[in-house]
Amino acid sequence: MIWKEDIDSALQRLRDWWDGRGVALHVTAPAEEPRADLPEPPPADPFVARLDPQYRVQAEIYRLSRTFFGGVALPVFNANVGGPGSLGLFLGAEGHVTPDTVWYEPCITDPDAHPPLECDPQNFWWQRHLAVIDEALRQAEGRYLVGMPDLVENLDTLAQLRGPEQTLMDLVERPEWVQEKIREINRAYYTCFDALWERIHDPWGGNAFHAFQIWGPGKTAKVQCDFSCMISPKMFRQFVLAPMAEQCAYLDYAMYHLDGTQALPQLPNLLSIDTIRAIEWTPQAGLPGGGSPEWYDLYRQIRAGGKSVQAIGVLPQEVEPLIEAVGGEGIFLIVETATEAEARSLLQRVYG
Numbered sequence: 001m002i003w004k005e006d007i008d009s010a011l012q013r014l015r016d017w018w019d020g021r022g023v024a025l026h027v028t029a030p031a032e033e034p035r036a037d038l039p040e041p042p043p044a045d046p047f048v049a050r051l052d053p054q055y056r057v058q059a060e061i062y063r064l065s066r067t068f069f070g071g072v073a074l075p076v077f078n079a080n081v082g083g084p085g086s087l088g089l090f091l092g093a094e095g096h097v098t099p100d101t102v103w104y105e106p107c108i109t110d111p112d113a114h115p116p117l118e119c120d121p122q123n124f125w126w127q128r129h130l131a132v133i134d135e136a137l138r139q140a141e142g143r144y145l146v147g148m149p150d151l152v153e154n155l156d157t158l159a160q161l162r163g164p165e166q167t168l169m170d171l172v173e174r175p176e177w178v179q180e181k182i183r184e185i186n187r188a189y190y191t192c193f194d195a196l197w198e199r200i201h202d203p204w205g206g207n208a209f210h211a212f213q214i215w216g217p218g219k220t221a222k223v224q225c226d227f228s229c230m231i232s233p234k235m236f237r238q239f240v241l242a243p244m245a246e247q248c249a250y251l252d253y254a255m256y257h258l259d260g261t262q263a264l265p266q267l268p269n270l271l272s273i274d275t276i277r278a279i280e281w282t283p284q285a286g287l288p289g290g291g292s293p294e295w296y297d298l299y300r301q302i303r304a305g306g307k308s309v310q311a312i313g314v315l316p317q318e319v320e321p322l323i324e325a326v327g328g329e330g331i332f333l334i335v336e337t338a339t340e341a342e343a344r345s346l347l348q349r350v351y352g
Helices: 007-018 046-051 053-065 086-090 124-140 154-162 164-173 175-200 226-230 233-250 261-271 293-304 316-326 340-351
Strands: 023-030 067-071 094-097 102-105 207-209 214-216 220-224 253-259 278-282 308-314 331-336
Touching: 007 023, 007 214, 023 340, 046 053, 046 094, 053 067, 053 124, 067 340, 086 102, 086 124, 086 154, 086 175, 124 175, 154 164, 154 175, 154 226, 154 233, 164 175, 164 226, 175 207, 175 233, 207 220, 214 220, 214 253, 220 233, 226 253, 226 261, 233 261, 253 261, 261 278, 261 293, 278 293, 293 308, 293 316, 308 316, 316 331, 316 340
Parallel strands: 023 331, 220 253, 253 278, 278 308, 308 331
Antiparallel strands: 023 067, 094 102, 207 214
16 A cells, blocks of 8 residues: 555554454654645535535545554545434435534434335435545545445434434334334445445455544444433343344444443443444543543453453553553554654554
8 A cells, every 4th residue: 555555564453453462553643744745625615525526535635645644544535425424314314514514304204104214326415425435446546445434323323314302202102113213224234335345345355444443354344322322221232232233243343432421331231242343432522531541440341341442532641551551452542643753753662
């Protein structure tokens, strides 16, 4: 890979991390020298900036060419057209583009009359994703990998389609309907992932997933249920656990995104799902970042439960204390440094 000369060692460290071995240190910084002499794209209308294939590819190549990718960090094209939750768009939610994100409008107003959830091949958002991905692949030229869009799944997707408050009511008033919708969401997920996989799988037999910067030597994705913050562990087992185990069995390498302290009561449920291979931790705003000693016990608990762990937002000075406290096996640390020289120094200290 032209923009990642040490890709073979990076991919091997990622394979080891999935298997619970070693440290996967992901370090990025502004590159000392751009890899290509490219003009910075001018400001654009939010719709163009997110949905126009030529603009998106130009902007992403500019970003990637000016980033140092150290350790297991890979140059990965961000193929998300909206924010997280593309699957909801494919299944009928309406997206509203803003400069910072895409807002989703629910589309299931009458659950009894709404048709089964299926991805329409002519859906505008699906077609736009494919157009951006195809253009990114056309211009890659061995410089970067094209990442899998962040589809999202289960109750999170249903809440996009139905609305979060109404979904909470549905869990009580029409539980069988919710379970059927989650089965339909799973089937739509497989259909979409398979179609995207055919485009973006790489020469090493896997795919990159831009969200949380993971790669695995097979079908690889981050999975989540942020909705779990609003339900009990018992209700999680009733509605989410089995479909998530099935989804993660469909994938070869699945990492769960554990988002915020309100989600921590679900950790025993997550550790019971054999097909989840790793768990990432995101502290909510206002709490210390992922490298804080406050989370060492959580990381130890995840490792003791047989899962690899990912810590995000780790400060450079937190890396070595975290490794010493938690152990140097099966941990993935995402770090940004101010300069490439600082990044290289950190890598030297950790890897030698």
